[in-house]
Amino acid sequence: MIQVVLFDLGNVLVDLGETKHLNQMLMSHDTEKEAWLKWLASPSVKAFDTGKITLVEFAAHLLEEFSGEVPSNKEVEEFCHSFKYWPKGLFEGALELVDSVKPHIHRGILSNTNAAHWPRLMQEMGLAGHFDSYFASHHLGAVKPDLNIYQKVLSKLDTPPEQALFIDDNQINIDTALSLGMQAHRVKGVLEAKLVLKDYNLLN
Numbered sequence: 001m002i003q004v005v006l007f008d009l010g011n012v013l014v015d016l017g018e019t020k021h022l023n024q025m026l027m028s029h030d031t032e033k034e035a036w037l038k039w040l041a042s043p044s045v046k047a048f049d050t051g052k053i054t055l056v057e058f059a060a061h062l063l064e065e066f067s068g069e070v071p072s073n074k075e076v077e078e079f080c081h082s083f084k085y086w087p088k089g090l091f092e093g094a095l096e097l098v099d100s101v102k103p104h105i106h107r108g109i110l111s112n113t114n115a116a117h118w119p120r121l122m123q124e125m126g127l128a129g130h131f132d133s134y135f136a137s138h139h140l141g142a143v144k145p146d147l148n149i150y151q152k153v154l155s156k157l158d159t160p161p162e163q164a165l166f167i168d169d170n171q172i173n174i175d176t177a178l179s180l181g182m183q184a185h186r187v188k189g190v191l192e193a194k195l196v197l198k199d200y201n202l203l204n
Helices: 018-028 033-039 044-048 053-069 073-083 092-099 118-124 145-157 173-180 189-199
Strands: 004-007 106-110 131-138 163-169 184-185
Touching: 018 053, 018 073, 018 131, 044 053, 053 073, 092 184, 092 189, 106 145, 131 145, 145 163, 145 173, 163 173, 163 189, 173 184
Parallel strands: 004 106, 004 163, 106 131, 163 184
Antiparallel strands: none
């Protein structure tokens, strides 16, 4: 019986736009799946999303990682501005979906995020106050799909893995959750997330 629902943010509740923006940052022309695998595997991304480096350091490291050249100050500055506004806003119906989860079910966020995006997600987009728990990678010092972030979250919730439902847009993140015995489903957008929650009879 599910006691906890954990929502990823990007491409589940939060609109990250088209894959071309991700490809621009990676200087690639990959499919959506390929681009996300490259992003999740990047040492620069992992360092920033675990809170180990600043936005400026992240921009410089990432640009050098994928171009092979040390970026100029202007390139770093332009990247920082573009990156900060990468999340476009919430998908229509995102807050309504979260609020419609049955009140006895613990609602949590489990997201790879960072110090540049977190204030926008919580305040500007209004996610603050709609969840019981907020598990952000840069606060936990761990990222998906690494096993330890899921273990940290389950430990903090004191919940058996089989009683936790996790929804995310990347299959690699889902696979780790499943390996721990969690219930987990890949979704993209509010409608697909709603269908999963309905299947588990978790919505009012």
